[in-house]
Amino acid sequence: MTIIDIHTHLLPKVDDSMLKRRRFSAMMGKYREAGIDRIVFSPHIDDPYVDTRRDRIESTFEWAAAKAAKFGITCHLGCEFYVRDQERLDFIPHFGTHVLCETDTSFAPQGYLDTVRRITDSGYRVILAHVERYRFLSPECELFRQLHEEYGCLVQVNARGARTDMGRTWLRSGLVDFIATDNHGDESLPLALYEILGQYPYVARRMNAFVQDNLD
Template sequence: MGICDMHSHLLPEIDDGYLSREQFIRMLNLYQLSGVTAIAFTPHIFNPYVTTNISELRETYQWARGEAESLGLQTYLGSELFVGDQETLKTIPINGRFALVEFGLSLPPPKVLERLQQLVQMHYRPLIAHVERYLWLSPKSTMLQRLRSLGCLLQTNVEAVENNLSLPYLELGLIDVIATDNHGDETLPARLMDALEKWPSVGRSMQNLW
């Protein structure tokens, strides 16, 4: 397939994205014009700082999928799972395969490796969201090596590519996915394609995932 934006918060009135339905349709057109061929909608779940309207999620996604299909865009419903201190990890996997996960910024969650193993045992591939943000995780750390050995993929945000925050990861070939983490910024679809043009190896990695 082409390029999928695997991390976004664009579904109207679901989490902390800030699009109306009219703005959402405009955003879809911008994605299509930029050359992105698929979008994964990944609302927050279990995030202690974000309220997510779970009761409306499926219905809103069905509407969004119909609007996207009319433009020739493939869509997936997923989630961005906050791994805190919950005993059992539950997620909505992207295309039934990828479990997008996020963590607290300062410290790793308890027994993070053992708990991510739960997702692996469910035949999901953990995808660590915006890896550049975590103060306890660095490109050459033992923890990162263990996460990679577990099969975790690493995602960085477009903004981090632009401001070089993710450069240490990119230079070591550690980034598997560049995504927008889009909460309503209409410039991000084109900027995603610009970032992938700068780092074509990541673009190839993203296409090979599917």
């Protein structure tokens, strides 16, 4: 069984990550201890509240991947793409095929569905980041039905969010494809991810199958 963390902000000085370079190896040690052997670094892109240094992403990723390799951890570069009505879709896709997407938590911004459709039409599969946070989404609502059934969106819940009422609602619905840490520098999160996956084995199985089908 392999465990992947598809949502992290662990590249120092790239976005709003709190992780310092000197604590990076300690963090990788925590991932290793928790049995997590793959990490996707997913810095924010187009998030109006985060000032991301795009020019640093590639070089910092190279640095981080080399450090992580010493712990036997395989790294991937992706992003967390903030969906609104932007013209340019300059995301970094996970694995070259998937786009982890966030948006405003209180309402779906103008152009939201349209932008998701444009991403999907250009051949990528959308993963809805920390779905439990969105007040305008629930497993039964019409917007989610469209996202899921028409656009084939996958569903991600945060490890901490899994313990909230909405997190439990999503997880019990059987609709969740990934649990991830959304780790900004908290060394307790790798173990938290491992533990919550133990409570929802169907998600752990789906994540394992995803890695086998797409990455191995």
